[in-house]
Amino acid sequence: MKHIYIISLGGLILLMGMFFIVVTIQSNNHFKFKKTAREMLLDVTTPDHYISFDQVRESLNSPGKYKLIDLRTPKEFVGSHIEGAINIPFDRILDEAHEPIFKEDLPKILYGESPVTANAAWMVLTQYGYENLSVLNGGISAWMNSSKSEDTLGNTGIRDEISNFDYAELLDDN
């Protein structure tokens, strides 16, 4: 008789444990990535998510084509930003408050002090399942300094990856 009591109690505890485990797994899915690392690798190695300064400049003349998102701090944003941009600081991109903005169909362009930050944000958001996102091919300071049109961007097509030196030649000189 006593054994049956112990067994049923144990069974009950296990059932509760099962329920708890399932519930926690379900609730933790919120920030789960929708893309695998391998799918993402394919995306980053075909960098067609970069958008050139020229394309953005053209779009400034016809507002409503893109939404520009500035990833710097509010203080930096107030200092200066690209016309028409809105401010979502890098560490706040996953906040619920910004969800409607990222869910909009309108193409969005991310930029920051450095294009590396913008690209990192792009990777997180894209894997998280948001679409229609591009990255400005260059940081805000490069944007402010460049009035001329696009120069050659090397074999990667990414401004940050242009080599500023001819490394091999430079070493021969020394």
Next chain:
Amino acid sequence: MNTRIIISIIMISLGSIAAMLPKTKNSSIQLKADELLREMKRQTYVISADELADLLINQDPSILLIDVRDSVDYAQYHLPGAINIPLKELLDPEWAPYVDQISQKNIFYSNGTTLSSEAWILTKQIGFRNNYILGGGLNKWFSTIIKPEFPATSAPSETWALYETRKAASQYFTGSKAADKEENAVILPPIPRKKKTRVQGGCS
């Protein structure tokens, strides 16, 4: 008899727990978006050019430089001792022993910081550890170490001291010593595969 019943109840319960676990699309994804974002914010994975120069000059055996540019760029120039894993091939199984290990520090680098960051983010989210990046990439390496900027005469003494260190490092990397080392094809030590950490020491 009773122990058998208890054991079978436990087994059945464990089995049903396993059956109730949701199937994941790819079990390799371990970090979630918010965790990854937090990791990126901390910036602890960035190694500066000065730090790297120090590590290389002291011939720190615990680091492995990984050039994530394509093989053409790598053939033109690469840092001493670096191996080439083009970003495209990063997750190929053949590189797993290099990228997914616990015995040494991997330092990814490219011309800038974009490709290396991408490599870091991808490996980080799968749960690989010990990966770092060279902040500013080769461009920064050349502008600070190989061709350090001559400070203004009015610069504080720390700036001058830093310049002297960099100039000495530059000579180390561009002088005959470095050239000789580059001639002898770099033979990499065997990279141990990931294994469970065992307690060190004790009687043997």
